[in-house]
Amino acid sequence: MSVLPNHVLVAWMHDQQLSSRELAELVNGAVAQLTGRHGGLDDSNIRAWRSGRVRCPKNVQLRALELVSGKSATDLGFERRTRTPAPAPAKEEPPVLRRHLIQGAAAIAATAATPSYAASPRIGVTDVECLQQRFAEVVASDHRHGGQQTIEQQAAALSEEALRLQASGTASQRVRGYLYASAAAFRSSAMWAAIDGRRYNRAIEHMRHAQQLAAMSGDQAIQFRIWSHAGTMYRHMKRPADAAAANDVARTLAITRRDPMFASLGHARHAAIHATAGDLKATRRALDTAQEAMQRADPDADRPVWMRAFYDQAELDSLALSAFMSLAQYDAAEAHAHRCLANLRPHMHRSRAITTSRLALAQLGQGDLEPAVTSAMRVPRDAATSHPRVVEMLATLGSELRKNAPRTPHARLWTEYTRSLKGTTK
Template sequence: MSALPNHVLVEWMSDQKLGSRELAELVNKAVAELTGRPGGLDDSNIRAWRSGRVRCPKSVQLRALEMVSGKSATDLGFERRTRSPATAPAQEEPPVLRRNLIQGAVAIAVAAATPAHAAPRRIGVADVERLQQRFADIVASDHRHGGQQTIEQQAAALSNEALRLQTGGAASQRVRGYLYASAAAFRSSAMWAAIDGRRYNSAIEHMREAQQLAEMSGDQAIKFRIWSHAGTMYRHMKRPADAAAANDVARNLSITRRDPMFASLGHARHAAIHATAADISATRRSFEAAQEAMLRADPDADRPMWMRAFYDQAELDSLALSAFMTLGQYDAAEAHAHRCLAALRPHMHRSRAITTSRLALTQLGQGDLEPAVASAMHVPKDAATTHPRVIEMLATVGNELRRKAPTSPQTRLWTEYARCLKGTGR
């Protein structure tokens, strides 16, 4: 009888955009971390797993694969080999799917795996700093890719890792507060990835857990982030009353009185919520307040890494672009789009793709077909084929072109380009 393909593994690799050679390299690196010797897998071994010719990898390879994927052998479609009673089952590790994340995650896992007979390990600031580096990796990945389920899964797994450290050893009250804040920060990143990917049910689940963790941490900045994200989530869900209520919680936190930059972000997001409710005057007032608060803010003040990484004049203009586009004021929206694109920092790949897509829609709203198509075609192909919000906006570009000018050269050009995009998408 011929072997049956491991469809579960094949589907997982496809979801994570991993080829056989790349997965082999990741597993080899994890084997080296476990044993001190490099693994010997190549792409032919992975193809044997995929085809079903190998029903289950060897124990150390399987353990390494579980560490890389964050899934058990059975969840990956393998039939686990029979274990002796003395062999402990493998523990699930966080899903680390990019090479620049695996070493840190393995280090955390090894540090947390204290034998039962040993004295409790002292959890200190170094453990928190290691988690903070992982958080920086998550934020950087979000700015590059945005909305991907892998980012959501990585962030959620690292939140759980921070909580496991809570029970893995003794720690001061201050360090425990840091650990809860780290867990809340990771969970809020999972929430944002789900929002950005239009997975609202998952986002709500992450939000609830993040809120509880933030309360236990007492960290005002992370509370602001979570409630501000909640306001954005409800705005995208077309629930302006809930959006305003959630964002009001963020805006009323004491951190907005201590630091005008937080106040600015609160006002800017509230302006976008007012636009969803079609309140033009309130939208303008809130953006004026956001701009005024940003001008008062000390640019060199000590702020959380996530805040420094994204909120600046470009983001304020991005929110204004979204708001005025919602209100149908396309000329004002286009002006903010150009300002945003001119000020965006190089690492803001996702934001640039979203802003360029919105720019195309604002130009189309003014009847400028040729600039609109040119803008839409400037959206990077990876974002145009993988980012849910960008895909949705570019589909709207095509629909509007066909509605406004079905036989125009610009419509034909975009239709052909979109067909090619679809052919290259995964």
């Protein structure tokens, strides 16, 4: 008779991220709870279950597996062994002995009915995938709206939800790592929304939570994201030394050596930090290094959803634009702005609004009033009235026009336009 693998058990172990050795240890622990004796299983026994060579474990092992998994034998691809009825005793036991036997059986039954395993459901990869889908939705919302308190609050709440799931059941070490990484990812999104909204005290609070969770997860990609965000936060706060120190932590993680795309992002953000410090030579060198690393990166490599969703040539040009604006190199800034806008993906609404606002300021810096006002008027009205960074940049453009060209038709046009914007927010 042919041996058929137990695909159901294999699928469940994959979902739980359990190796054969790890499952053997869990079942041995449950057997010890049921009988007081170690189960004696090793990884070879579990492989025999998986392969179908053992169609059904011994009854105590199967009961232990049910306790560990929270599933029935049938749900795990097994059938219980049928017991042969024991022969009737030749004579009735003495009352005291019978009472002891009944009490012992009741104690064993109670232990089997309410072991520690039964109170703790198993958490698997499927649960993590549900969290990751919700994380993708947060990332998408951030790219559309950006900087909003609702995004920050939603992301922070989801981080707490991931931690509650962590505490609600048992899981393999790998699944626990995934859960901590998910909680850290949500916190880092809350941190970024606060940075984008200029709520820096809140961002620092989210950063500290995220760093702790990321350390427990062991996930270098999310550690990179958090420290890289920290560098950006300190850059916006005009603290270039702290920004460089934080971004250096991200740039020295091993993931930047494994994947040049992470290295590229680290160098591009460092270029913007050099620019805040006024170092043109270091800025250009970092941008060149970022571009070279991006060209070496495999475009089809498996990367986290947040990385795939935003970092590409357009984002590199956006960071170059930001850097050259800090250095008052307005012609170079404008060139990178046009390149960024030409390559931005359709879902990058927030980035398009920010880049268009910077383009207007770069054109104004070169004295090109008409192109500057035209560009500024292309910023979508919702971003122009609600996104903190965009509102701030457009206010700067208006004040510069009133200061340097107050009687020009371009200044009057912009004044009239901003009045209409205020009318839409009432």
